[in-house]
Amino acid sequence: MGTTASTSKPVALVTGAGRITGIGFETVRQLAQQGFRVVLTARDDQAAQARAAQLRDESLDVIARVVDVNNPASVQALTAWVRESFGRLDVLINNAAGMSAYGEQAASADLDQAHAVIETTLFGSWRMAQALLPLLRQSPHGRIVNVSSGAGSHGDMAFGLNTGNAMGTSYALAKAALNALTVKLANEEPVNAGRRVLINAVCPGFTATFEGGEQMGARAVKDGAASVLWAALVPDDGPSGGFFRDGHPLPW
Numbered sequence: 001m002g003t004t005a006s007t008s009k010p011v012a013l014v015t016g017a018g019r020i021t022g023i024g025f026e027t028v029r030q031l032a033q034q035g036f037r038v039v040l041t042a043r044d045d046q047a048a049q050a051r052a053a054q055l056r057d058e059s060l061d062v063i064a065r066v067v068d069v070n071n072p073a074s075v076q077a078l079t080a081w082v083r084e085s086f087g088r089l090d091v092l093i094n095n096a097a098g099m100s101a102y103g104e105q106a107a108s109a110d111l112d113q114a115h116a117v118i119e120t121t122l123f124g125s126w127r128m129a130q131a132l133l134p135l136l137r138q139s140p141h142g143r144i145v146n147v148s149s150g151a152g153s154h155g156d157m158a159f160g161l162n163t164g165n166a167m168g169t170s171y172a173l174a175k176a177a178l179n180a181l182t183v184k185l186a187n188e189e190p191v192n193a194g195r196r197v198l199i200n201a202v203c204p205g206f207t208a209t210f211e212g213g214e215q216m217g218a219r220a221v222k223d224g225a226a227s228v229l230w231a232a233l234v235p236d237d238g239p240s241g242g243f244f245r246d247g248h249p250l251p252w
């Protein structure tokens with residue numbers, strides 16, 4: 001395990017999975033528990049290696065690789081490695097995201113910081129999708145899951161655009177744009193030999209990835225990750241171009 005040898009197992013790749021308390025790391029674990037060989041990526045090599053080693057200690061099939069989704073050369077290098085190692089990719093989880101300053105307001109936001117948030121969440125996910133779609137089209141069951149948020153929804157009355165959610169304007173705008181990208185990618189995706197890549201956005205729900213989260217009412221990380229996993233496992237006649245939490249449609 002931990003080699004780059006090709007495999008008959010389905011192969012999944014998760015971005016931004018280097019944090020031990022993060023949804024990305026737990027999503028890697030759950031995908032591997034489902035029988036995937038999982039490429040755990042983070043922008044920090046030591047973090048990626050440590051997290052992957054931890055999951056291999058749980059007898060899971062996990063390989064660490066570095067990728068900074070904002071760096072085209074880094075994304076290209078990862079893509080070349082996936083192509084050479086497996087010749088295809090079955091699941092891409094775009095989990096990496098920019099985080100805005102808590103309480104950031106539209107009228108006063110620092111636009112350089114806002115730009116950086118949108119760069120990672122929207123363009124980073126877009127870059128990964130562009131790079132890896134040719135390999136996902138080689139899979140019999142290709143899937144992209146864009147990890148979004150109810151913060152980017154017009155209709156989520158707990159966290160959405162019409163609420164006072166303090167996650168920050170740029171975070172919400174980036175997720176709304178990621179949802180729109182999901183629709184465009186899904187609608188454009190061609191049918192090849194009777195199959196096509198299914199592309200959905202999901203919200204993991206308010207999840208305790210930070211200290212004190214559960215005391216604030218956030219759900220366990222395993223439950224947030226399960227919401228992501230659902231979209232990775234949708235059947236071939238399942239949805240594409242949708243926005244879901246726990247397998248249920250969310251309003252745009």
Ligand SMILES: NC(=O)c1ccc[n+]([C@@H]2O[C@H](COP(=O)([O-])OP(=O)(O)OC[C@H]3O[C@@H](n4cnc5c(N)ncnc54)[C@H](OP(=O)(O)O)[C@@H]3O)[C@@H](O)[C@H]2O)c1
Binds near residue numbers: 018023043070218
């Ligand atoms: N927690 C929640 O309540 C909640 C609710 C709704 C949606 N979500 C979404 O769920 C996903 C995971 O969130 P989380 O709570 O687990 O937070 P998180 O651990 O901070 O996840 C974000 C990850 O993205 C990585 N990242 C940032 N910029 C990157 C880049 N340029 N290239 C590659 N990776 C990069 C971060 O890596 P570093 O560790 O290197 O900074 C971090 O590991 C995010 O998309 C988030 O928006 C979370």
